[in-house]
Amino acid sequence: MRARVRRILETVLYCDDLARSAAFYQTLLTTTPMLTGDRLVALEAGEGTVLLLFQRGNSGALETAGGLVPGHDGGGPVHLAFAIDADAVAAWEARLAEMGIAIESRVCWDRGGQSIYFRDPEGRSVELATPGLWPSY
Amino acid sequence: MRARVRRILETVLYCDDLARSAAFYQTLLTTTPMLTGDRLVALEAGEGTVLLLFQRGNSGALETAGGLVPGHDGGGPVHLAFAIDADAVAAWEARLAEMGIAIESRVCWDRGGQSIYFRDPEGRSVELATPGLWPSY
Numbered sequence: 001m002r003a004r005v006r007r008i009l010e011t012v013l014y015c016d017d018l019a020r021s022a023a024f025y026q027t028l029l030t031t032t033p034m035l036t037g038d039r040l041v042a043l044e045a046g047e048g049t050v051l052l053l054f055q056r057g058n059s060g061a062l063e064t065a066g067g068l069v070p071g072h073d074g075g076g077p078v079h080l081a082f083a084i085d086a087d088a089v090a091a092w093e094a095r096l097a098e099m100g101i102a103i104e105s106r107v108c109w110d111r112g113g114q115s116i117y118f119r120d121p122e123g124r125s126v127e128l129a130t131p132g133l134w135p136s137y
Numbered sequence: 138m139r140a141r142v143r144r145i146l147e148t149v150l151y152c153d154d155l156a157r158s159a160a161f162y163q164t165l166l167t168t169t170p171m172l173t174g175d176r177l178v179a180l181e182a183g184e185g186t187v188l189l190l191f192q193r194g195n196s197g198a199l200e201t202a203g204g205l206v207p208g209h210d211g212g213g214p215v216h217l218a219f220a221i222d223a224d225a226v227a228a229w230e231a232r233l234a235e236m237g238i239a240i241e242s243r244v245c246w247d248r249g250g251q252s253i254y255f256r257d258p259e260g261r262s263v264e265l266a267t268p269g270l271w272p273s274y
Contacts, residue, residue, distance in 0.1 A: 003225060003232035005166055007184035009266055009274065010218035011148040029142055034272050044273040047144035048220060049186065059216070067244035070254045072262040074213030079196070081147035083185060088140060095140035107204035117207045125209040129146055135171050136181040137146065 010050045013124065014074045018055040020121050025051060027099065028126075045082070081115070081127035083137065089114055092128055109133045147187045150261065151211045155192040157258050162188060164236065165263075182219070218252070218264035220274065226251055229265055246270050 015021040022041040026033065029051070035042040039062075041053040054072075061071035084092060096103060096118060104125075105117040113132030120126050131137055152158040159178040163170065166188070172179040176195045182188040191209075198208035221229060233240060233255060241262075242254040250269030257263050268274055 002222070003228040004221075005183055005265070006220040006222065008145065008148050008182045008186040008188060008217065009220040009270075010216070010264070011145050012216045014213070014215070042271065044271070045145045046142055047184065048274055049145040050218075050271055050274065051145060052216070064244060066246055067252075068242045069244055070242050070262045072214055072216035074211060074215035076151070076211035076213075077209055078151070078211035079147070079149045079189070079209035080145065081187075083143040083146040084141070085139070085143065091140040104207050105205045107201060107206060109203055115204075125207045127147070128142070133146075134179065134181070134187055137185055137187065 077123040079125040086130045151193045214260040216262040
């Protein structure tokens, strides 16, 4: 009965071309959507996290049988990061090359972690980071 | 050496008033920042997830000793959700009332989960959700 948050559950991206972004993240995450439609594509992103892709302009309030889901909206070339294993950097570099994705930048962090940065089809800054970035990671 | 994502690591909000949003999420998450400054406040959000709050207009590319962190940007009254325990809804309702936060909506999901929705100081749609929402949660 503690009022404590467990973790971030849902992270949302607002897409000009939902099908294109959905295909990209489906491949990146090697997953099939839990839900797919003109409004929303929901992807399991590992360890109880969920990536929600909304069609921009179609994320208003929604009446459901169980209650009202409030509206929301956003945009821009935002940033998001995914956790990868410490020994997976080379495998990811090879996989991104296969996917035709150019690496924009690499960062070595003081705590020993490494990050690879690239852009998704709508210019968002996607990061893959190994442990050793934050005090908590 | 598998090129698999573990989970979403970092979720970003772009804030018109960084100090105000930082205070709000610091209280909500009952945490102290891992990093705080004019550009960025980083909050541990549980189970290896991190909430990054950026000052809107101050999230451009950054040269660090370890490499270039690419620029990014965003805005709008976006949505994010946090996982809470199944038996924590009443405790959260009491805590939100203490914090002076009005609940905008409640949803009961087909899989048995419950969600509470409210707005953060910049109008974002924040959700607290119990298990039983997604096939993976």
